[in-house]
Amino acid sequence: MSASNITRVAGRGCALRGNDIDTDRIIPARFLRCVSFDGLGEHAFEDDREQAKGDHPLDDERNRGAAILVVDHNFGSGSSREHAPQALTRRGFKAFVGGSFAEIFAGNCVALGLPCVTLDDDDRSQLMDSLELDRNQEVVVDLEARTVTSRSGRMTCGVADGARQQLLGGSWDATAVLLEAGEAIEATAAKLPYVSGYAP
């Protein structure tokens, strides 16, 4: 098993405004009644879309095929459900650009090879405005250079060092990396008194 190196993601961008968009909104809990992630894509943001009566960015024909979702602050807060990034990636999103991300969501994204990068507030609102004016432009998230490039220019983005390393180095599929430790795992366990026994 080997993961590919992810250095840059390019594609059309879709702006989705609003802070604190939680995982219950990204994929409502009733769709978690499943034993496989297949088919989750169509239910992404289902209740929000229903309430927006077609006026949701994900239902906008012009956003069809977008690969980069641009969001505001604290995106993906709430539950640890990997169903959230799984649903979004099944809908075609390959990277997230935002103000900030909830930690478990960002961690789940790394495990799926999906970069989450941050822009400061001015840059982000400029990018969102520009995306809403021109949906056909290409957005490039470059992890190597730490930039997001679009018609509104080349912006410096933030990305957690550990996540960047894992994506660039192709080690984001953690199982293979963790297995490399081999017997050191059992050796660490044996030193823990609750594994080996407390009594001398």
Add this chain to the structure above:
Amino acid sequence: MSSGKSLLDKVWNAHAVRELPSGQSQLFVGLHLIHEVTSPQAFAMLRELGLPVRFPERTFATVDHIIPTASQARPLADSLAEEMLVSLEKSTREAGIPFFDPASGKQGVVHVIGPELGLTQPGMTIACGDSHTSTHGAFGAVAFGIGTSQVRDVLATQCLAMARPQLRRIDVTGKLASGVYAKDVILTIIRQLGVKGGVGYAYEYAGPVIKAMTIEERLTVCNMSIEGGARCGYVNPDATTIEYLKGREYSPSGAEWEPATRHWLGMASDADAHYDHIVEIDGSRLAPSVTWGIHPGQSVAIDECLPRLADAPREAQPGLAEAFDYMGLRPGEKIAGSKIDVAFIGSCTNGRISDLREAARVAKTGQVASGVRTLVVPGSQAVAREAEAEGLPEIFRSAGFDWREAGCSMCLAMNPDKLVGRELCASSSNRNFKGRQGSPTGRTLLMSPAMVAAAAIRGEVTDVREVI
């Protein structure tokens, strides 16, 4: 420069298998709890990779999210739920993982059964594919909620790749007034520090109020660490912790007990430990809290007015307006007096015996108001038995409350317990997100279980201090 170590440092160092090139640590996971929602896909990934479960004896399973609370009889009426349960039965059987299913008498919400069985112990690393794993920090464990790919990692390697968080100590000083509970403490902390205030941090809860808390109260506080954005939250182990663990099924016993307790106390943060940040909250000034909005940071004290848009910073105003709009509440008004449709007592935040006792104390004072639908759901089968032994179901029933079987119930919309339409629910759970309780337009007010009981009896949000 302080030289002491925090509990986080000590646990981290003891469990670090190695440092990874990414700068993260490879951490050994001492206890892996699994449930039906986030594990089937992880087992499927494992099968695909042809890997066995590395430490089945350090892995324990239960079923909670999908289980109906009216009757746990098999097969479950919902065929999707039944399929998930069957899948977990099969995976745990094949791997030799103990499964606390309804027939075992030990089933319950995963964060309720870990502590009550004595599986959760000080100084451990704990992981579970559920964000409220932070709950287990109440014992002085470092406990992480993880996603499904990480569940696969832990099944395959008993390890996680983790970056060490920074550490914030939250000192809650003074003494809580009567009618003010652990739930009010954590709602106030989240309100003050914000729902993303904890990003990048572990929270250490300390100070006289936390010291004076029972384990069950500490569980309530640590449970909602994740609602404040923190990666985990814990309380240093002390005499209260040890007292609680004594005689539990999976606690050390015999010759193991004494050295275990010494080890546990030694895991507590040193007096000169380093903290990246310290905040202080005056516990004596707290009042019963209620959320009014669409995330757990949007709360007010019961006697306080809802915020006014004009008083908020401009960038915060759209978010506030959205919350008011969704909730159908008006800025500047009081939350007390809001008519409720449903009252839910339960969940991993407040579904333990002490929560039920407090709610029952309130239930004794009257009858459920007409038109209010109620659900009292013990967090586990063990809690249910304890409640029955104390006669609590009788108290609830005679006051008109509906007494149910153990599970997550109306905390989230994965089982038959759901809000309908725009119903307003007084809830002892932990999340008031849009649609969280099963209706896409349903509305949730988070509060302590005693406050929920008071709201059920009055038919409207009420200051519990007026009732007891």
